[in-house]
Amino acid sequence: MSSKKAKTKDEASSSRGGFGGESIVADCGLNRSTCGYCKSSSRSSISHGLWTESLTVNDYQALLDRGWRRSGCFLYKPEMEKTCCPSYTIRLKASDFVPSKEQQRVRRRLERFLDGELDAKPSEQTEEQDVSFSREVSVSVRKSLGAAKREQNNDVEPIMKDLSEQIDNAVQKCIQSGDLPCNIQIPKASVKKVISAKRKKLAEGSEELLYTSNIAFPIVAAIKHTQTSEKGKKNVEESRLSPEVVSEKLLSAMDKVGKFIDFSVKVCKGHINFLSATRVTSSDRNDEESLGTTTAKSSSNNLRGRKRKLEMHLKRSSFDPEEYELYKRYQLKVHNDKPESISETSYKKFLVDTPLIEVPPSRYDDQEKVPPCGFGSYHQQYRVDDRLIAVGVIDILPKCLSSKYLFWDPDFASLSIGKYSALQEIDWVKQNQAHCSTLEYYYLGYYIHSCNKMKYKAAYRPSELLCPLRYQWVPFEVAKPLLDKKPYSVLSNYTKVSRSSSSPQASETLGESTSEHEDMELGVTNDDDDDDDDDEMYNSDEDSDSSRNRSGITNILISFDGPRLRYKDIPRIKNRMVLKELESRLVNYQKVVGAELSERMVYELR
Numbered sequence: 014m015s016s017k018k019a020k021t022k023d024e025a026s027s028s029r030g031g032f033g034g035e036s037i038v039a040d041c042g043l044n045r046s047t048c049g050y051c052k053s054s055s056r057s058s059i060s061h062g063l064w065t066e067s068l069t070v071n072d073y074q075a076l077l078d079r080g081w082r083r084s085g086c087f088l089y090k091p092e093m094e095k096t097c098c099p100s101y102t103i104r105l106k107a108s109d110f111v112p113s114k115e116q117q118r119v120r121r122r123l124e125r126f127l128d129g130e131l132d133a134k135p136s137e138q139t140e141e142q143d144v145s146f147s148r149e150v151s152v153s154v155r156k157s158l159g160a161a162k163r164e165q166n167n168d169v170e171p172i173m174k175d176l177s178e179q180i181d182n183a184v185q186k187c188i189q190s191g192d193l194p195c196n197i198q199i200p201k202a203s204v205k206k207v208i209s210a211k212r213k214k215l216a217e218g219s220e221e222l223l224y225t226s227n228i229a230f231p232i233v234a235a236i237k238h239t240q241t242s243e244k245g246k247k248n249v250e251e252s253r254l255s256p257e258v259v260s261e262k263l264l265s266a267m268d269k270v271g272k273f274i275d276f277s278v279k280v281c282k283g284h285i286n287f288l289s290a291t292r293v294t295s296s297d298r299n300d301e302e303s304l305g306t307t308t309a310k311s312s313s314n315n316l317r318g319r320k321r322k323l324e325m326h327l328k329r330s331s332f333d334p335e336e337y338e339l340y341k342r343y344q345l346k347v348h349n350d351k352p353e354s355i356s357e358t359s360y361k362k363f364l365v366d367t368p369l370i371e372v373p374p375s376r377y378d379d380q381e382k383v384p385p386c387g388f389g390s391y392h393q394q395y396r397v398d399d400r401l402i403a404v405g406v407i408d409i410l411p412k413c414l415s416s417k418y419l420f421w422d423p424d425f426a427s428l429s430i431g432k433y434s435a436l437q438e439i440d441w442v443k444q445n446q447a448h449c450s451t452l453e454y455y456y457l458g459y460y461i462h463s464c465n466k467m468k469y470k471a472a473y474r475p476s477e478l479l480c481p482l483r484y485q486w487v488p489f490e491v492a493k494p495l496l497d498k499k500p501y502s503v504l505s506n507y508t509k510v511s512r513s514s515s516s517p518q519a520s521e522t523l524g525e526s527t528s529e530h531e532d533m534e535l536g537v538t539n540d541d542d543d544d545d546d547d548d549e550m551y552n553s554d555e556d557s558d559s560s561r562n563r564s565g566i567t568n569i570l571i572s573f574d575g576p577r578l579r580y581k582d583i584p585r586i587k588n589r590m591v592l593k594e595l596e597s598r599l600v601n602y603q604k605v606v607g608a609e610l611s612e613r614m615v616y617e618l619r
Contacts (some may be wrong), residue, residue: 035368036072036614037572039065040602042091048100049463057097063088065200068368074410075610077102079458079484082406083417084604087365090605091459093481099501102479103470104413107442107455113472119432126428127397131172134427146403156296173224176204176287180226183266192262193254197235200253202228202576204287221289223276230257254309271378323399325437330390332357332365336404340364343420364406364418384409384445384452394462395421395434407438413454414442435473464494482507484607566599577615 041062045181048058066086073083080102081090091100112120125131152489180202187193204226207337233256276287312484342348367390374387386409391403404422407414416438421430441457446452459480461467470476471493477486480503487504567581580599585590601609 017470029463034069035067036065036069037067037619038065038088038614039617040598041087042601043162044089044600048097050461053097055087059092059096059506060089061092062090064605065368067370069370069409070372071500072610072614073369073408076606077410077413077415078479078606079610080479080481081382081456083368085362085364086368093501098357098461099481100461100483101492101504102456103460103476104454104488105439105455105459105473105476106453107439108446108453108474109472110455112436113474115471116432119429120436121587123433124495127323129320133425134169135424165521169599173204173206176224177202177226179267180204180285183263184228184232186266187262190266192266193232193259193299194236194239197232197239198234200228200231202226211569222286222309222486223289224287227256227283228284228285229256229263229561232256232259261284261287261479285552323394324399327386327398328392328394329371330392330406330482333392335401336392336394339401339404339422340420346423347426369408382449382451384448389430393438397425403434405438406433409452411449412451413456414438414452415456416458432469433523439473462493463500478504502575522573565613566596566603569599569603570615571610572615579612 027310041064044057044060044062046058046060047056049051051057063081064087068088073081075092076088080093080100081088082102083089090229091098093099099471105560106463118508122131126133156496184193184199184202188195188199193199204224205231205264207222207225232505233254236254237334257280260283263285264280276289283501284306337357340360341355344355345352367387372383374385388411390408393407394401395403395405402425403419405416406418408415409415416435419431419434435455435457442452442455444481455468457473457476459467460470471489476489478489478492479485480487480504481501483505485505487507491503491507492504495507504556527616563580567579569580571583586595598610602616606614
């Protein structure tokens with residue numbers, strides 16, 4: 014069975030796992046590899062692995078709720094007590110999500126970009142580098158409202174560039190006319206947006222001050238510097254120039270101001286001020302501040318950049334040359350990968366190949382509702398004016414959208430596409446609950462408290478972490494104090510204590526018998542050359558009396574090159590060494606997947 018070909022319900026041979034199909038897994042045991050999070054030089058990352066080319070969406074949902082993730086067709090689950098960076102599955106209930114001020118600013122920034130008010134800027138070091146699966150990404154830092162406003166004011170709008178050019182033209186006219194000396198080095202003009210707190214200080218009258226330039230001050234400073242260095246050559250007229258006089262000269266030289274029909278231009282205390290031609294009331298001013306200072310939208314229509322169109326296309330996971338080219342650019346420029354380390358084959362294994370059996374939207378009954386796109390593995394494309402700028406690799410399952418990886422165009426680094434795509438995926442879950450009532454959660458991959466690059470995920474609130482021992486969901490606020498003390502913690506221990514002290518409890522408890530419940534970050538791949546079977550694949554302390562082992566694993570479903578048999582039904586193995594090894598493997602397998610899944614999925618002996 015090829016993982017490169019889509020599998021449908023019609024191709025499935027039985028109806029296990031809810032929507033039909035059959036999950037078949039091969040046990041890879043424990044694997045050791047170098048760690049992409051702490052960058053340890055030793056093979057300190059330890060996980061249990063399964064290989065599968067056929068997996069039902071219900072079974073994968075159940076595996077997620079036991080701490081598993083997938084990289085292509087390779088499933089892995091960290092050995093939490095042994096690995097260097099314990100990785101906790103993190104999720105949030107989409108209907109309960111409350112965006113932070115920073116997340117709201119991400120939305121507004123992209124909206125302003127689409128409206129033509131901002132230009133995207135590439136960056137060598139951006140918060141998005143920490144998203145990658147990597148939807149890989151940056152540490153989310155909460156800022157004060159004042160800092161947020163300062164950040165907004167630093168955004169360069171197209172109109173600010175145009176106003177700066179007009180002032181530069183006026184400076185050149187003053188030099189040509191002799192109003193300013195020609196033997197000085199005059200800096201380029203800079204126009205800045207004026208925050209509300211400073212508007213009354215810089216402007217007189219009732220008009221709304223939007224932008225200002227202090228170019229007159231560096232001009233005067235340059236003139237004085239030149240005069241000081243040229244002793245005995247002072248010009249009387251020039252020596253009397255002040256910022257107030259220079260700003261008046263520049264204003265009179267700006268003969269093209271008439272084209273700014275939505276502005277009036279005035280000087281005040283040496284500043285050149287651009288004011289709205291329309292009076293703004295106090296209520297308008299309050300609205301403006303709460304919505305991200307968007308006054309420029311209504312007052313600069315004539316100079317606003319052209320609007321852009323954002324489109325999102327959800328498609329089944331398949332190889333797309335355009336996506337692959339974007340992936341290469343992303344890995345080279347954002348993660349500084351070496352060109353020889355990137356290949357079409359490794360890309361397919363990581364982000365295209367999938368074992369998930371497709372569930373089409375047209376095939377369901379009253380008990381099994383399916384969203385319009387169906388269930389399975391998908392690539393979510395983000396296009397601006399038909400240019401591919403990002404691809405989100407996701408799995409859509411009966412109870413969640415699971416984010417696997419995001420890669421994006423480095424030219425659009427300033428737009429925080431990683432954070433924006435996460436917000437879009439949360440919205441998608443909310444919208445599709447109408448079609449599938451069980452589809453409630455957004456899974457962000459793994460959360461690693463000891464890795465600063467991964468802590469941004471906790472900014473999506475209210476989130477929950479999966480207890481690695483009891484597989485209960487514990488609110489992040491409850492888990493954080495435990496993780497502050499040590500990287501590995503049995504999170505549900507706090508829940509047990511809280512029952513007697515009236516403290517917050519875990520929101521949901523999962524037993525092995527229930528099916529309830531990156532990379533947005535550094536991706537985990539199955540590197541056959543690096544991840545060798547570990548000598549500790551099966552612990553000796555797991556070995557016990559053979560009859561005792563058989564009593565716990567009797568119903569595990571096993572495949573012998575075709576036929577499926579329960580372990581209790583297979584012929585008795587006479588070789589005691591072979592029997593001991595097989596039962597040790599089955600005991601460990603049942604431990605990591607749980608009793609229910611071990612009896613539902615097919616364990617393939619190779």
